[in-house]
Amino acid sequence: MKRRDFFKSAAVVGLASVFKTNALGSVVSSNSLAVQSQPDLVAVMGGEPGVMLTRALKELGGIGHFVKKGQKVVIKPNIGWDRKPELAANTNPELVATLVKLCKSAGASEVVVFDNSCQDWKKCYSNSGIEKAVTDAGGKMVPANNESYYREVELPRGISLKKTKIHGALLDCDVWFNMPVLKHHGGAKNSISMKNLMGIVWDRGFFHSHDLHQSIADIATFHKSPALNIVDAYRIMKSNGPQGKSEADVVTLKSLIVSPDFVAADTAAMKLFSQVQPTDIKDVRHIGLAEKLRVGTQNLDKLNVKRIKL
């Protein structure tokens, strides 16, 4: 390798890691030597939520690969609705609890969980089953119901959303995990990992009045991206999302999709979802828009995808 080439690639890798986009993923994946062992996306099917998560993390190098001793960790599940776990409006509590325990076992000093809920936040926290599951597992639920918890950040790559207020707990942590549930959604067509980011910001109204899909894609360019997107598809909501009316809206797929790449995770989740409720991924416009902003890739063939059936 010429010295010039070395500097070039070092600069590319350096820049990519500064922005922490998944450009890094694609740069690295083109280098066939380094990657073989590290998949870009892991999909698991057929187990209980905790079992599937533990297995997926094992494929990705174990929790210690993401969480170091003494670090502050944030987990952002979907706790948007005052609904019981069986209705799949919120992330599976067992899944959240398992991640809390894993982070703790990796030596995390603190594991904090929050969501800017859409309904009475206290009832959302408790009736989703997440509050109890997290507290029992040694994590901490923090409120997100007041603007004073949020601080403004710039989104220089954003097109519609140039700046927004994000929860301080997330801004101050060392590492965070995005943990959405796979759902149909009346407004955004589907709610997966990027849509879940609307729960880390204060002013969701701006998204709705300024091109919802573009704003969702814009928030995905936030420089502090999650270590992993962990898409809960144990139970999915196939219709009447994001709240659902009854258990008739719920389908149990016993699946889990994990990837650091927002776009790849959402693309894979859409393909899984479409088997239940055929949906054109182009209608979920924010996925394509995020790809345009180089947040990630829809082309799963280019990625190292690991599929596991338990």
Add this chain to the structure above:
Amino acid sequence: MKFLKKIRVASAIFFFLPILLFFIDFTGKLPLQLHKFLSIQLIPALLSLNVFILIALVVLTLLFGRIYCSTICPLGVFQDIVSWKSRLFRKKSKQYRFVFLKPHNLIRYSILLVTVIVFICGSSSLILLLDPYSTFGRIVAQLIRPLFIMANNGLTDILGKMDNYTLYKVDQVGFVPVALGISIFFFVLVAVMSWFKGRLYCNTICPVGTALGFISKISIFHISIEESNCNRCGLCEKHCKSNCIDSDTKKVDDSRCVSCYNCISTCKKGGIKYHNRYKFKKAEAVIPTNNIDNGRRTFLLASGAVLSTVALANTKKLVSNNEAMLTRKPIMPPGAGNIEHFNKHCTGCQLCVTKCPMHVLKPAALQYGFSGITQPHLVFSTHTFCTYECEICTTVCPTSALRKLPIEEKKLTQIGVAKFRKSKCVVFTDEKDCGACSEHCPTQAVHMIPYKDGLTIPEVTENICIGCGACESICPARPYQAIYIEGNETQRLAKKPAEAKKFNKKIDSFGF
């Protein structure tokens, strides 16, 4: 007999503290069952026709006099506290400063009569203003509770800076100037009167006090001065916060005595007796005759004055809801039934307002007309709407203005209907996806239908809409939302939303 005062003070604390804390509690931690303390208040029991409570209260008063005013009524205890605390600001020699005052019979009988007549005519406007329990509720809800919330939020800020999230911020209910004005007026009136004259408010303005005074005149147990032991020292008179003991003539005005027993505790000679009126003085089983005559005369005079006033005043004006004033129909809380029932039974005590976890209930200004000032109505704003799985307001309402709804019935109770204005919708104006309204709709009465170029636009199925306002609260079109709730004057049962088709196929591939 000195134990009587101790029992009175203990009972007063037993009733007052839970009521006070229940109104202040902004965390929802106190059990909702505490509302039972409010159902035993006289006006709420009267409005909800709780015969059992009413009989119990009448029997209680017939037995012991106006002990209700000294223990159960929170405004009564509040006056005692003000009067008691005012001693800290007086010279020692003037701490017990009460003197016998003549009753303001014309005023008190007139107020009671007008209140009753106006109520019979169909308006609870005066009950709303004068019910002591509701006055107390408004004072705590609008003047005291906000201070606690401010303190909580300040403390949360400080703890938050230290990375401690034990406390959380709570939104203020928000101030409605007209309602706030009424609370301040009554707070100042009651506080000033009790600061200087003890139970003057209770014995002059409060219609409940006046009404119970009729019963306590013939109560079995009553306070009287024992001629043989009394040396006319006048201590009892100085300690009588009801200003009803005349130590010169050795007479006690039973109609104003609130059975506080301060006089018994203070008399060193054992000259005050609390005893059976009918047992010891069989000869004069009834109160001295000239007393009655005076009372009767004033009562008749007051009746005459009141009747002519009412005849002159156009009661219709007091009763009517003045619809022309409304720009949009007010939205009543679930369980209100219809607007006539609600307006007549709600005393604006603010209990539901303080208990509403979403803070969507606010005291009305003139939305219900003059007679409905401070009655609750729903005001939607961002994140503020009637949450689907909640029926707290219907549970706590002590006056039956809101009927207790089982949660399944509440989820179908249509308090209003969503109206969609396409011209304001961002899907129409910006041609971009939104769907916030449908996203928040718990029944999917608001759902998205194809519009153009893959866009979807909201549509409302009115018969399954319950008017919770989630759609209006979140609609990004401001200041005029593209979807808003029109209140129902008569609440109806909405249709149960149809369930989705179940998906029964087995999926065993990832699809990618």
